[in-house]
Amino acid sequence: MRQKSGDKDKRIAAAAIRVFARDGFHGAKITRIAREAGVATGSVYLYFKNKESILHHLFDALWKELHAAFDEVAHRRDLTAHEKVEEIIDRIFDQFGRDPSLALLFVNEQHQLLRQESGRFMQYYVDFLQLGERVVREGMRSGEFRSDIDARMFTNLVFGAARQLLHQWARAPRQFPLPTVRRQIKSVFLHGLLASR
Amino acid sequence: MRQKSGDKDKRIAAAAIRVFARDGFHGAKITRIAREAGVATGSVYLYFKNKESILHHLFDALWKELHAAFDEVAHRRDLTAHEKVEEIIDRIFDQFGRDPSLALLFVNEQHQLLRQESGRFMQYYVDFLQLGERVVREGMRSGEFRSDIDARMFTNLVFGAARQLLHQWARAPRQFPLPTVRRQIKSVFLHGLLASR
DNA sequence: ACTGGGACTGAATCACAATTCAGTTATAAG
DNA sequence: CTTATAACTGAATTGTGATTCAGTCCCAGT
Known part of the structure; x- marks a missing residue:
């Protein structure tokens, strides 16, 4: 046969x-x-099985890798919270930076899946956000981070910002070179826009 | 008749x-x-005319209002760049904060339109980003803002972050009260996450 | 108080693309 | 070399839902 x-x-x-x-x-x-x-x-x-299952397959693989990467970073003992935030940002861009199509897929079609039944993808998403939250709290406890920031919102800010720049990069890689993008995101989120006081 | x-x-x-x-x-x-x-x-x-034109109609109205609001803020003489950034963020939330459905629509279906021919919606989008860019440059010139930030990327960061929090708010208004969201976004983007040195 | 024409209706039509399946092809096993 | 079976094909089937349209309904104008 x-x-x-x-x-x-x-x-x-x-x-x-x-x-x-x-x-x-x-x-x-x-x-x-x-x-x-x-x-x-x-x-x-x-x-x-059908068209939808192709999408599921792709997102499943994607989130599995992301999840593994984040999980590893979050549990590292050798990094400060500050360094972990930077590392997590890097991992996001490592994941998508190899392929603009992959970035567009993630950025544009993720919401299809969140609307869906099973909640499998919702779980990945929630896990990611909680993990970010944990790192931010860790930094607050250690005094590295301001304690008047809402950890959950901060994580969402980073996620949303990364998503947007990934989108822009995927549409016009030359206009948004990834190394610059990474640097800017980290810099803005850590130090803010204002000239130092 | x-x-x-x-x-x-x-x-x-x-x-x-x-x-x-x-x-x-x-x-x-x-x-x-x-x-x-x-x-x-x-x-x-x-x-x-058809289903798509309903979507166009809705986005057209939405962007027209946004555009008008932003344009007004950008040209104000009585605000510092710093205040303009805050005001623009407020206008975004004013626009969507009245209706979670509107926020979800904007957040989830915008990409349909960017894919489209005409470029009419692309234009609104580009205009918005350029306007933000202009305000940031203004702040750099005046010394209010750090000058090592890429103005275009910063604007995208804010847009992406606002989009994400709008999304979260629309899905669970209680978990993400809008007044807190506004405050956090402004605080993080202006001052950053790190405890002051 | 009638009537012409536009507003309105919702069942019927139609287009489109996901999915199926009858037929074909390749190859592992004997 | 045969053959049995699974991989593979792509045209035909089918389900779905956007759009149409033949008929009703209203009311402004006469």
Whole structure:
């Protein structure tokens, strides 16, 4: 009997990232994904239950990696809270910086999943925010951070800001070079906009 | 001959905000919008060319108001750059704070429009960002702001952060009371997270 | 008090694209 | 070399929901 060719699932997933990023989940046609992956339309359904499950597969992999990265940082003993905040920001950009399509996908289609039933993706999201919150609290206890900041809101600020700049970078990488973006985010969030008093 | 009943267009638009916000643009059914507006399905097409044009109508109104508000703030002579930044943040929240559905709509469906042809919405967006940029530069010239910050990126940071907190607020107003949110955003962006040296 | 024409209705039409499946092809096992 | 079975194909099927339109309903003008 015949063997599955081995990398079709990878090729389909990779094509889906590009097509979802370009056309949006709803604008993306399965036939287009299949064509870009170099397989027949029907073959997509040998590897994925349906269109939505492709999206799930992609986000699942994405969040798993993010989660692992964050978790590792949060538990490091050798970093101050300040350094952890910087490291977490770096990890976000490490994750998406390799592929603008991946960044666009994440930035534009995440809300589809939050609307969804299962709550699986909601969980990743909540976990991430809680983890950020924990790091900020840690910094407050140690006196590194101002204690009049709401840790949950701060984490959301960083997440939202990173999301926005990732989006801009993905649309025009030259206008928003990633090294500069990282530097600016850290600098603004840690020191603020005002000239030092 | 008969007169148009007068407020059907308003009722349809208002219903559309709720339905788009709840179900997303693609998940929203015209029949549902009509039902919530208390009109027949077909009537929607007497007031709007098609589903997409409803979205356009809503965003057009939204951006026009935002644009007017920002423009006014940017040209005020009686405010320092610092105060302008705070005022712009306030205007964003004034605009959306009255209606969580409006906030969700803006936050979740904006990207549909940026993908679109005409560039009409892109223009609003770009204008807003340039305006923010201008205010930041102004503050740098006057010495109020640090001059090692990239003005364009800073504006994006604020926009992205505001978007995220608006989203969280719309999903759970109690968890993210708007007055606190405003205060935190301003405080973090102006002074940063670190305890003062 | 009639009537012409626009407002309004909602069931029927229609377009589109996700999904299926009957047929074809490749290859592992004997 | 055969054959059985699973991989693979892409045209046909199908479900869904946006849009249309044939008919009603109202009322401004006469």
